[in-house]
Each structure stands twice: as C-alpha cells, then as structure tokens.
Amino acid sequence: MNRNIVFACLFVAAVVLPIVVGDLYWMDIFIFMLIFTILSSSLRLIFSTGQISFAHPGIAAISGYCSGMMAIQFGLSFWITLPIACLAASVVSIIIGYPTLRLKGVYFFLITFMFTSLIGVLIGNFWIPILGGWRGLLNIPRPKPIMIPYLFTLNFNTELTYYYLTLFFTVITVLVCYRIEKSRYGLVFNAIENADGLAEMVGINLMKYKLLAFVVGGVFAGVAGALFAHYQRIMTPYDFDMHLGILLIIYNVVGGMNTIYGPIFGTIFLRLLAHPLRRFGVYEIMILGVILILFLRFIPGGVISIPERLGIVRPKKSTGT
Amino acid sequence: MSRILEIKKVSKTFGGLQAIADLDLAIDQGEILGLIGPNGSGKTTFFNLITGVYPPTNGHIFYKDKDITGLRPDEICARGIGRMFQHTVLFSTLTVFQNILVATHLHSKLSFWHSLFNTPVHKGREKKAELRALEVMKFVGLEGVKDDLASILPHGYQRSLGVAMALATDPQLLLLDEPTTGMNREETESMMELAKKISNEGVTVLLVEHNMKVVMGICRRVVVLNFGQRIAEGSPNEVSKNDAVIQAYLGADYAA
Amino acid sequence: MDLLTLLQTILDGLMISLFYVLIALGLTLMFGILRVFNFAHGEVYMMGGFVTYYLFSQFHINYFLTIIACLIVGAFLGFLFERFIFRPFRDRPFNGFIASLGVMWILQTIAITQFGVLDKKVPTVFPGIIKAMGISISAERLGAMIIGIVMVIGMYLVINHTKPGKALRAVAQDMEAASLQGIPVNRMTTLAFALGSALAAGAGAIMSPIFLINPYSGGMPITKAFIVIILGGMGSLPGTILGGLVLGLLEAFTAVKLSIGMVSALGFGVVIILLLVKPKGLLGRGE
Numbered sequence: 075m076n077r078n079i080v081f082a083c084l085f086v087a088a089v090v091l092p093i094v095v096g097d098l099y100w101m102d103i104f105i106f107m108l109i110f111t112i113l114s115s116s117l118r119l120i121f122s123t124g125q126i127s128f129a130h131p132g133i134a135a136i137s138g139y140c141s142g143m144m145a146i147q148f149g150l151s152f153w154i155t156l157p158i159a160c161l162a163a164s165v166v167s168i169i170i171g172y173p174t175l176r177l178k179g180v181y182f183f184l185i186t187f188m189f190t191s192l193i194g195v196l197i198g199n200f201w202i203p204i205l206g207g208w209r210g211l212l213n214i215p216r217p218k219p220i221m222i223p224y225l226f227t228l229n230f231n232t233e234l235t236y237y238y239l240t241l242f243f244t245v246i247t248v249l250v251c252y253r254i255e256k257s258r259y260g261l262v263f264n265a266i267e268n269a270d271g272l273a274e275m276v277g278i279n280l281m282k283y284k285l286l287a288f289v290v291g292g293v294f295a296g297v298a299g300a301l302f303a304h305y306q307r308i309m310t311p312y313d314f315d316m317h318l319g320i321l322l323i324i325y326n327v328v329g330g331m332n333t334i335y336g337p338i339f340g341t342i343f344l345r346l347l348a349h350p351l352r353r354f355g356v357y358e359i360m361i362l363g364v365i366l367i368l369f370l371r372f373i374p375g376g377v378i379s380i381p382e383r384l385g386i387v388r389p390k391k392s393t394g395t
Numbered sequence: 396m397s398r399i400l401e402i403k404k405v406s407k408t409f410g411g412l413q414a415i416a417d418l419d420l421a422i423d424q425g426e427i428l429g430l431i432g433p434n435g436s437g438k439t440t441f442f443n444l445i446t447g448v449y450p451p452t453n454g455h456i457f458y459k460d461k462d463i464t465g466l467r468p469d470e471i472c473a474r475g476i477g478r479m480f481q482h483t484v485l486f487s488t489l490t491v492f493q494n495i496l497v498a499t500h501l502h503s504k505l506s507f508w509h510s511l512f513n514t515p516v517h518k519g520r521e522k523k524a525e526l527r528a529l530e531v532m533k534f535v536g537l538e539g540v541k542d543d544l545a546s547i548l549p550h551g552y553q554r555s556l557g558v559a560m561a562l563a564t565d566p567q568l569l570l571l572d573e574p575t576t577g578m579n580r581e582e583t584e585s586m587m588e589l590a591k592k593i594s595n596e597g598v599t600v601l602l603v604e605h606n607m608k609v610v611m612g613i614c615r616r617v618v619v620l621n622f623g624q625r626i627a628e629g630s631p632n633e634v635s636k637n638d639a640v641i642q643a644y645l646g647a648d649y650a651a
Numbered sequence: 652m653d654l655l656t657l658l659q660t661i662l663d664g665l666m667i668s669l670f671y672v673l674i675a676l677g678l679t680l681m682f683g684i685l686r687v688f689n690f691a692h693g694e695v696y697m698m699g700g701f702v703t704y705y706l707f708s709q710f711h712i713n714y715f716l717t718i719i720a721c722l723i724v725g726a727f728l729g730f731l732f733e734r735f736i737f738r739p740f741r742d743r744p745f746n747g748f749i750a751s752l753g754v755m756w757i758l759q760t761i762a763i764t765q766f767g768v769l770d771k772k773v774p775t776v777f778p779g780i781i782k783a784m785g786i787s788i789s790a791e792r793l794g795a796m797i798i799g800i801v802m803v804i805g806m807y808l809v810i811n812h813t814k815p816g817k818a819l820r821a822v823a824q825d826m827e828a829a830s831l832q833g834i835p836v837n838r839m840t841t842l843a844f845a846l847g848s849a850l851a852a853g854a855g856a857i858m859s860p861i862f863l864i865n866p867y868s869g870g871m872p873i874t875k876a877f878i879v880i881i882l883g884g885m886g887s888l889p890g891t892i893l894g895g896l897v898l899g900l901l902e903a904f905t906a907v908k909l910s911i912g913m914v915s916a917l918g919f920g921v922v923i924i925l926l927l928v929k930p931k932g933l934l935g936r937g938e
Contacts, residue, residue, distance in 0.1 A: 126745070126749070173927045174926075174927065177926070179687075179745055180686065180687050180688075180745065180748060181885075181926070183748075184877055184881065184926075185923060185926050187877070188877070188878075188919050188922055188923055188926075189919075189923065191874060191919055192916060192919035192920065192923070195912055195915045195916045195919065196916055198912060199910065199911075199912025199913065199915075199916065200912070200913075200916075316870070320752050320756070323749060323752065324753075327749070356760060356763050356764060357760055357764070359756040359759065359760055360756055360757050360759075360760035360761070362753070362756060363752070363753030363754065363755070363756035363757040363760075364753065364757065365753075366749070366750065366752065366753035367736065367750045367753045367754070370740070370746050370749060370750050370753075371739055371740070371750070374746070
C-alpha cells in the first residue's frame with residue numbers, strides 16, 4: 075500500500091507538472107522521459123519471465139516507422155496509424171518470439187541483439203524512398219486535432235498537449251503492467267524466471283506465458299515508437315539502436331527489476347540526472363557504464379530495494395508484488 | 396486392477412552413455428511402488444523420462460493406456476502425473492503459500508482480460524485457487540509457515556512443500572524422488588505417514604528411496620534397477636533376499 | 652564468374668575471414684570457460700588500432716615491436732576484464748555479460764577523450780601491389796594476412812601444445828573436474844581472457860593500416876564475431892574458424908552483386924535462421 079501511495083503522488087505530480095515547470099525545454103525532457111518510461115516498463119515485463127531481451131529497440135523502430143510512413147504516404151492520422159503500428163509490433167513480436175523464447179540467457183540476448191541490428195540495417199539500406207535511409211524519415215505529422223463539437227479543439231502541435239497525450243499512454247502502460255504483476259500472472263512469471271523446470275512440472279506452459287509477456291511488452295514498445303515518431307517528427311535508424319537497448323537495461327537495473335516501480339524510478343532518476351551530467355559532455359556514457367557495473371555488483375535490486383536494505387521499510391510479505 | 400503406467404522397451408542414451416536400457420515396467424492403479432537401486436542406476440533418469448523432461452531414445456510410455464511419449468512436462472502434468480524433485484527445487488522468492496498457489500495452476504483458470512480488469516469472475520477464480528492451496532497446505536501440515544519465504548524454510552519443511560506442490564496439481568500418479576533425504580527419524584516417519592495418507596486418497600505412488608526402512612515400511616511392491624535395467628521385482632521381503640540385488644548393493648552403504 | 656574473378660573473390664574473402672576469426676577466437680575462449688562473453692571485446696580491437704597509430708605512426712616505432720606492444724596491451728586489458736568485471740560475477744556470469752556493456756561505454760569514452768572522435772589513418776606498412784597469375788593483392792593486405800595467420804597458429808600451438816593451454820581446455824570442458832584435479836581455475840580464466848584479448852588487439856594492429864580507426868571501430872568487429880561464433884557453434888575453436896571462413900567468403904561473394912547494407916543484412920538473416928534451426932551451430936557444442 076505504501077508504494078501505491080507514492081505512485082499516486084507521482085501521478086498527481088505528473089499532471090500538475092506543466093503548471094509548475096512549463097517551459098519548452100523541460101516539457102521536451104519530460105515527454106521523452108515518459109516515452110522512455112513506457113519502453114523500460116514494458117521491457118521489464120519481458121525481463122520478469124527471465125528473458126533478457128534486446129529486441130525492444132527494433133520493435134519500437136518498426137512501429138515508429140510504420141506509423142510515420144503511413145501518415146506521410148497515405149495521409150492517415152495518428153489515431154489510425156497508432157493501432158496499426160501496434161498491431162505490426164505485436165505480429166513481429168509473435169513471429170520472433172515464438173521460435174526464440176525457448177532459448178535463454180546469452181543465446182536469447184544475442185539473437186534479439188541480432189534482430190535489433192538487422193532492423194537498423196534494413197531501415198537504413200532498403201526502401202529508401204519510403205523510409206528515408208540513414209538520413210531518416212522526415213516531416214512526420216503531429217496527430218490530427220481532436221474536435222469536440224461546440225466545446226473546443228484539441229490540437230497536438232504544442233509540447234503541452236503532447237505531454238498529456240504521452241502521459242495518458244504512460245499511465246495505461248504502467249497500469250497494465252501493474253495489474254499483470256499483481257495478479258497470478260505475476261506469480262507465474264516469477265515462477266518461470268525462478269525455476270522454469272519446476273514451473274513446467276506443475277503444469278505451466280512456459281512458451282505460452284513467455285510469449286504473452288513478450289507480445290504485451292512489444293505492443294507497448296510499439297506505442298512508444300509511434301509517440302516518438304510523431305513528436306520528434308523525424309525518425310532515423312540511430313534513434314532505436316544498440317545505444318537505446320543498453321540504456322533501457324541500465325534504467326531497469328538501476329531502478330530495480332523486481333517490481334514495476336523500479337523502471338519508472340530508474341528512468342526518471344537517470345534521465346533527470348542526465349541534465350547535470352550533460353555538463354560532462356562526452357563522459358556521460360562512461361558515468362552510466364560505471365553506474366551500471368556498480369549497481370549490478372552492489373545493489374542488484376536497484377534503487378527501489380534500498381529502503382528495504384537499510385531497514386527503513388519492512389520487507390513486504392509479497393502478494394505477487 | 397488396471398495399469399496406470401506402462402513402460403515398454405524404453406531406453407535412454409546420453410551421448411555415449413546408456414542410462415536406461417530396454418526397460419519394461421508396469422504400475423498398477425492405487426499401489427505404492429518402490430524403486431530402488433544403487434547410485435547411478437538410472438532412477439532419476441527414469442523419472443525424467445516419465446515426466447517428459449526429455450524423450451526416450453527408444454520405446455514408449457503409456458499413461459492410462461494413452462501414449463504420452465514425447466509430450467512436454469506441463470502436458471504430462473495436465474494428464475495427471477505429479478512429481479516431487481530429488482533436490483529441493485522451489486520458487487525461492489515466493490512464500491510457501493504462493494508456491495502452492497502457483498502449483499494449482501492447472502485447476503484454476505487464468506485469463507488475461509479478466510485479470511487485467513480484476514473482474515468479479517477473476518476474483519472468484521482466485522478465491523477458488525487460494526482455497527485449494529490452503530487445503531493442500533493443511534493436508535501436508537504446512538499452515539504454520541504459510542507466509543514464510545520458501546528459501547528460509549528448514550529442510551524437512553522444504554521437502555513437505557515439494558510434496559504439497561506436486562499434490563496441488565491433483566495427480567492420480569505421484570512420483571516421489573527420495574523424499575526423506577536429509578531427514579531425521581521423526582521427519583522420516585512424518586513423510587511415511589504422509590505418503591500413506593496420499594495413497595489412501597486413491598493416488599498411485601511411485602517412490603524412489605535409498606532409505607530401506609521407508610521402502611519396507613510402505614511399499615507393497617519393489618522394483619530394483621541397476622545400470623538402467625530391471626534386475627529384480629517383488630515384495631520388499633523377496634527383493635531383499637535376492638542375490639542379484641545384494642550383489643548390486645555390495646560395497647554401497649545405505650542408511651536404514 | 653570466370654576463374655580469375657573467382658580466385659580474387661576468394662582471396663578477398665579469406666582476408667575478411669581472418670579478420671573476423673581473430674576477433675571471434677577470443678570470444679570463443681571466454682565462452683568456453685564462462686559460458687558468457689565480454690561485450691567490450693570489440694573495444695580491445697579498437698585500442699589495438701590506436702596503440703598502433705600512436706606507436707607506429709606517431710612515434711615511429713618498428714611495426715613488429717608495435718604488434719608485440721598491442722598483444723601485451725590486449726592481454727593486460729583481458730586480465731583487467733577478468734579480474735575486475737567477470738570474476739566478481741562468478742556465480743552469475745550473465746550479470747558479468749551485462750556489466751561488460753558498461754565496460755564498452757567506458758572504453759569508448761576513454762578513446763574519445765584521449766584520441767578524439769575523428770578517424771585516424773595508420774599509414775601503409777607494406778607498400779605496393781603484388782600481382783601473380785592475374786590476381787592482385789596489396790602488399791599490405793598480404794602482410795596482414797600472413798601476420799594474422801601466424802597469430803592464429805601461435806594461439807593454436809599455445810592451446811594444444813603447452814601445459815597451460817591443455818589446462819585451459821580441461822577447464823573449458825568441465826570446470827569442476829578440472830578444479831578437483833588441482834588446476835587453478837581462476838588463473839586459467841585469466842589466461843583465456845588474456846589470450847583472447849591479445850588476439851583482438853593484434854587484429855587491431857594488423858587491420859588499422861587497412862581500415863580507419865575511431866573510437867566506435869569496435870562495434871562492427873564484435874557484431875561480425877557474434878555471427879561467426881554462432882555459425883561455428885559457441886565454444887568450439889575449429890568451429891569458430893569454420894564460421895569465420897563461411898562468413899568472410901559469403902560476404903566476399905555477395906559483395907560482388909549486393910550493396911554493403913544487403914551484405915550485412917544477409918549475415919544477420921543467416922545467423923538468425925541458423926540459431927533457430929540448429930542452435931548448436933555448424934560444429935559447436937551449444938548447451
């Protein structure tokens with residue numbers, strides 16, 4: 075219950091944030107923070123079944139390019155391209171998940187790494203007239219305005235409105251991941267991660283559950299990809315590459331992979347930290363690398379686990395959380 | 396008495412090593428069958444074959460007259476074969492109750508959309524699953540440690556939890572792999588009582604054991620394996636006097 | 652394709668293969684013992700390239716001494732990786748693997764700050780072009796190939812004909828059994844890392860006159876090396892060499908018709924399919 079209160083406070087803070095810090099510079103930062111929160115939370119869902127995946131950037135790229143490309147080529151609005159892009163993301167997830175999820179550990183990581191690399195190469199080198207090659211897909215339109223008759227028109231050309239749009243999807247992502255984790259699905263995923271041989275022996279179909287986590291995670295990666303594309307209005311293969319994959323892992327490790335709260339805090343914490351860190355310029359990734367190593371070694375439960383370790387909070391007798 | 400499990404000409408080779416050689420075995424419904432043999436005689440491999448951890452190199456396994464050769468472990472479990480592992484394998488980050496709850500999986504439906512929206516249907520199913528888990532916990536005697544993490548349980552309780560999880564799958568055939576390893580006299584007797592209790596519920600029990608007292612105490616029939624082959628079969632008394640059996644064990648000590 | 656072009660393509664392919672094999676052998680050595688590898692391995696190659704640039708090109712030190720310096724630097728880096736990154740994660744090697752992603756970023760940053768972001772060109776060591784029987788190869792590439800082959804043979808000799816090498820193979824086969832026989836597992840792991848990283852740095856030394864070097868030069872070799880070890884079967888040394896040959900020749904032959912992008916994509920595609928159909932690779936032990 076304690077954590078849910080913090081969670082609720084965070085949500086309220088997020089809603090009133092633009093009133094407090096409304097300038098464009100920060101709005102831009104917050105929008106990306108939310109998009110990355112969607113990515114790291116949905117990735118964590120996949121991690122919770124014991125599969126450390128590097129496919130997320132590739133799936134987000136497919137979805138973002140799909141949505142952007144359809145908006146440009148066919149003039150469709152975001153509201154239509156988003157579901158289609160998410161559908162594409164889920165289909166891709168099923169296609170790559172089904173044969174690969176039976177692999178684990180390094181093998182699974184490598185094959186998902188190959189997938190993300192392949193997607194980058196494909197986007198950069200093929201169908202250049204439609205996808206834009208290495209230079210990128212340009213002039214992706216913002217979502218078309220929503221008109222509520224006789225009241226007002228909501229357009230998404232400003233950071234402010236896009237922020238709330240992104241916040242909306244972030245809340246959905248987090249709620250879905252939260253519900254899954256809290257339900258018996260969370261226990262089953264935990265069991266699969268912990269001792270999959272035993273899980274099978276008590277009747278759990280491993281592939282079914284791993285695939286479920288992988289596809290749900292992939293759909294939200296798709297949401298993030300589309301949000302990214304229509305915000306930045308430019309997409310390049312460099313936006314969803316190895317760098318992103320490592321960043322998402324770091325957000326999860328530093329935040330804590332055991333619960334949904336972990337990647338949320340990890341993403342917020344590290345992305346806020348990035349701004350003072352920017353002063354160090356090129357050292358930024360070195361510092362992140364050092365943080366990753368230190369956390370893996372000394373605080374493997376992430377920032378979230380620190381209150382428990384210091385004895386401030388009683389360890390929860392968990393009911394799936 | 397019908398046969399619940401039939402092993403027909405089953406072999407298993409790993410690389411160059413033959414773990415099980417041309418084995419024939421039948422288990423009758425309702426009995427408690429003991430499986431003994433020196434270390435390395437293939438007992439655990441045998442269990443792994445039955446529960447689908449890997450398929451046999453040759454031969455077939457029939458459960459209730461249906462061929463289950465080559466099925467996945469979760470499919471075999473769904474058909475009614477439950478297993479308790481030799482080494483203590485538990486879900487270490489979950490509590491005792493949660494461990495058993497996970498094991499009720501086959502008998503409590505879990506649906507994505509109902510879970511997502513926490514519908515009354517979902518809540519009803521969860522209540523049912525929890526009741527079932529509580530029932531199993533009481534049967535095995537673990538209510539006292541309901542919310543303890545599985546990893547911190549004393550050894551004897553961990554073994555009981557293993558049995559509880561196997562029971563939660565509602566098996567008609569239960570495989571127990573050396574359940575009394577590492578137990579003292581009291582705990583061993585508790586386990587024997589539990590095994591008898593399970594058998595009285597109508598569950599067929601296949602028991603692998605090193606502890607001869609346990610085998611003598613609760614098994615009506617005993618099969619002896621050595622080098623992956625059956626070398627003797629009969630009542631515990633008959634088997635203990637069998638020359639081949641004595642020879643197989645010569646030099647090996649077993650705690651009794 | 653006529654015979655001459657065929658031979659020329661094969662020659663080009665062999666050179667690429669050698670390059671990939673030099674990097675991949677190190678990964679295989681590490682995987683053989685720990686069942687994971689060092690993601691920063693590509694950066695060792697990159698460091699070898701920079702050491703060569705500074706020693707050979709800036710300080711005019713003899714090329715062969717430079718190569719030896721690279722081998723030593725590589726071995727030292729390997730020692731550091733094993734001792735400070737992988738050994739602390741001995742009970743959960745996969746975490747060491749993830750940690751090495753951080754090491755990769757650390758090394759890249761060091762390179763950026765010390766050497767600058769721009770490409771560095773190491774001047775040609777062996778000038779001229781050698782022509783024989785209608786096919787030609789630059790003396791530089793030929794020289795690189797010869798030195799590279801010498802390195803591979805050297806490693807082969809160490810692994811198969813020296814006492815430490817045999818001990819290493821024992822540990823790779825069965826760590827517990829080897830340890831019970833008194834083989835110092837920790838030291839053997841360090842050896843594997845040192846040997847493997849030395850090879851990568853050596854590859855940096857011989858390839859830097861041919862390719863340009865910049866702080867991001869490590870990315871391509873390690874990606875190719877992953878493809879090679881998956882093709883050949885993770886953990887198998889002969890398999891790695893076979894995988895390298897397959898990939899290098901495949902790339903050389905497809906480069907005739909396809910663009911670079913397509914060639915890369917093909918490599919990825921082939922390995923993804925292979926991993927699904929035959930997870931043990933062409934020769935390997937898999938898991």
